[in-house]
Amino acid sequence: KQEVTQIPAALSVPEGENLVLNCSFTDSAIYNLQWFRQDPGKGLTSLLLIQSSQREQTSGRLNASLDKSSGRSTLYIAASQPGDSATYLCAVRGGSYIPTFGRGTSLIVHP
Amino acid sequence: DGGITQSPKYLFRKEGQNVTLSCEQNLNHDAMYWYRQDPGQGLRLIYYSQIVNDFQKGDIAEGYSVSREKKESFPLTVTSAQKNPTAFYLCASTFGVGGGNQPQHFGDGTRLSIL
Numbered sequence: 211k212q213e214v215t216q217i218p219a220a221l222s223v224p225e226g227e228n229l230v231l232n233c234s235f236t237d238s239a240i241y242n243l244q245w246f247r248q249d250p251g252k253g254l255t256s257l258l259l260i261q262s263s264q265r266e267q268t269s270g271r272l273n274a275s276l277d278k279s280s281g282r283s284t285l286y287i288a289a290s291q292p293g294d295s296a297t298y299l300c301a302v303r304g305g306s307y308i309p310t311f312g313r314g315t316s317l318i319v320h321p
Numbered sequence: 322d323g324g325i326t327q328s329p330k331y332l333f334r335k336e337g338q339n340v341t342l343s344c345e346q347n348l349n350h351d352a353m354y355w356y357r358q359d360p361g362q363g364l365r366l367i368y369y370s371q372i373v374n375d376f377q378k379g380d381i382a383e384g385y386s387v388s389r390e391k392k393e394s395f396p397l398t399v400t401s402a403q404k405n406p407t408a409f410y411l412c413a414s415t416f417g418v419g420g421g422n423q424p425q426h427f428g429d430g431t432r433l434s435i436l
Contacts, residue, residue, distance in 0.1 A: 244424055253327075253411055253427040261422060299363075301425065307352075307371075308379075309425060313363040 212237045214302050216312035223290060223319055231285040231315045233300035238278045241303045245274050245285050248297045248314070257298075258285070290319045323348045327412050327428035333436045334399065334406060342397045342431045344412035350426070352415040353395040357381060357408045358430075364411065370395055399433065407434050 213236045223229055233243070242261045246254040258267045258274040260283065266275040273286040287294060297316045301309040325346045334340045344353065355367040366379030370389040384403025389395055395414075399406045410431045416423040 241422055246427075251409075251430070251432070253325075253429040254413075254425075256424050256426065259424045308354075308366060308369065311364040313361070 212302060212304055212310040214300060214310050214312040216298075216300060216315050218315060219313065220316040221318070223317075225290060225292060225319055225321050227290050227319075229287045229290055229317070231287070231298050231317070233283040233285070233302075233312055235281045235283075235302045235310070237304055238281050239304055240278065241305075241307070243274075243276055243283050244301045244303070244309070245272075245283075246299045246301065248299060250296075254299065290317075292319050292321055294319050325412055325414055325426055325428035327410075327431050329431060330429070332431055332433045334433060335436050337401045339398055339400050340433070342399070342410055342412075342433070344395045344397065344428060345393055346395075346412075346414045346426075346428075347393060348414060348416070348426060349392075350414035350416050351392070352417070353389070354413040354415075354425070355379075355385075355387065355395070355397045356411045356413065358411060359408050367397065367410075409433075 215234045217232045244259045245257045248254050260267045260276045271288040276283045295318050297314040299314040301311045303309045328343045352371045354369040356364040365381050368387040370376035386398045412428045413425050415425050
């Protein structure tokens with residue numbers, strides 16, 4: 211059964227720092243990996259989707275990489291801002307087409 | 322704008338009562354999902370449906386029921402058999418049957434509490 215782990219569980223940084231959030235998964239036979247953002251009391255907002263054949267995807271200050279063979283993905287946030295404060299979740303979709311979610315990294319960016 | 326609408330935003334259940342959470346999407350997505358989110362536990366799959374009139378149990382289906390009579394709608398009923406229903410419920414959808422290579426989209430959630 212696929213297991214997804216996100217490290218660290220929580221992170222607090224000053225504004226302007228570049229940060230890396232980690233997502234690891236146990237079964238490398240995946241179709242894609244998706245990164246989400248969740249604000250308190252809200253649903254999940256899709257940030258980036260990386261297909262299994264891709265190595266990375268970029269959107270603005272966000273860059274997500276995927277290394278299937280090692281079962282890892284990273285979400286890089288450049289020049290962090292207080293508005294980036296949220297919980298970030300990754301989800302991996304494998305052969306069953308049902309995504310498996312990590313528990314998320316709670317990020318606080320303070321001014 | 323296309324999206325997923327969940328209602329109500331807040332819901333209170335009395336003991337012994339069944340309640341139904343609504344999920345409607347206008348994205349023309351085939352697959353729809355219901356998740357439960359508890360603090361510190363991440364998202365757990367309750368039910369999912371890949372086509373109309375068909376649905377499958379997820380990891381924690383006991384005490385819940387669903388229907389999929391229309392492509393746009395996937396309501397979730399929390400029955401009195403669910404003894405710990407207090408949680409945040411999220412509905413999601415994906416384009417295409419199975420949605421293997423497509424992103425998943427989410428509604429804004431319904432928070433269910435016990436009176």
